[in-house]
């Protein structure tokens with residue numbers, strides 16, 4: 001498991017298929033082939049990065065490992 005944004009390994013698990021990167025301060029999930037990255041809003045809600053897609057299988061696999 002690595003961060004899909006920075007490829008770092010400072011990852012904490014925060015829920016089912018939900019992870020937090022201490023380096024980027026973002027959350028992301030690890031659904032099979034569709035990783036979604038979220039910013040944490042000021043009120044604590046998650047805001048998905050609409051323009052962030054992992055469209056290569058190589059990156060998705062690296063994230064999932």
Ligand SMILES: [Zn+2]
Pocket residue numbers: 003004005006007008021022023024025
């Ligand atoms: Zn990161």
